[in-house]
């Protein structure tokens with residue numbers, strides 16, 4: 001009926017607690033779902049755990065040896081792994097490695113990465129910019145050169161752990177006595193204590209400082225882009241190597257353009273009369289924002305408004321958008337024409353418009369709906385699709 005727990009663990013019937021524990025740990029490590037993705041592994045792991053639960057408990061083992069049901073026939077039958085908590089399993093993984101000493105840890109460690117945010121104008125983000133940043137990070141304490149000890153003093157060996165940096169911790173659990181090595185609390189694992197810490201850094205070996213840094217931001221960055229500056233982050237404790245500094249870009253709204261990926265969108269209002277008669281307007285490109293004397297940079301382009309231009313008409317200026325951060329590609333500028341209906345007409349203007357309406361038989365327009373593709377949205381779609 002029940003599988004044989006001795007066979008599952010692969011131990012003799014007279015195996016003692018140590019042999020059981022060893023066999024269980026070996027199998028648990030092999031079949032634990034975190035390390036073994038094989039579909040059968042989880043089942044096997046449960047089976048192994050349940051077998052161990054029986055044999056490690058003298059009472060249950062006795063019941064099993066006598067041919068009874070070690071779980072009393074009630075809930076939590078064989079194979080459920082009942083009574084095993086996550087902590088027990090973790091102990092089996094990590095607690096049992098007696099004597100796996102790591103020794104004192106070094107006071108010197110790598111510093112943390114730091115993050116600063118940088119607001120950029122749209123043109124700066126698109127074409128790149130060099131900026132000076134003020135950053136607040138930990139730097140090496142010059143008073144003690146990062147050692148943390150006051151002048152004329154030196155660190156001494158910790159008396160609690162005798163310089164080992166760790167102490168043995170004995171814990172009783174159902175798995176038996178588990179000995180683990182824990183970092184020494186007296187010296188926080190360093191193995192030595194600074195009896196006379198440096199006044200300027202309180203023994204940390206570093207102090208906070210504000211410094212200026214020149215950052216070159218490449219063209220094509222967008223909100224959320226992080227530029228990594230290797231080794232410009234926080235210096236590590238005990239004079240350890242510095243972490244990296246990340247500059248996170250935030251692009252400010254532009255007065256004309258809205259950015260969508262590499263494309264720039266803008267809306268140009270045109271008076272109704274100009275839209276009807278046709279005209280040419282001048283559109284400032286994003287380059288107009290550049291602070292450069294270079295004459296080869298084109299800052300504006302003429303936009304031809306053909307006679308009879310409708311509101312919502314779009315013109316696409318290929319390759320005038322944002323340069324790509326990763327390639328030579330450049331997005332487009334998409335111009336949407338918005339025809340403005342005149343308001344605040346004086347007497348003469350109204351008279352002229354009425355005359356025009358009369359000439360065009362538009363005094364009483366019939367309210368008819370356009371076919372779907374000829375409406376404003378249909379035209380916008382067409383403008384996007386046409387190459």
Ligand SMILES: [Zn+2]
Nearest residue numbers: 141144198201
């Ligand atoms: Zn110091």
Ligand SMILES: [Zn+2]
Nearest residue numbers: 158161184187
């Ligand atoms: Zn210690």
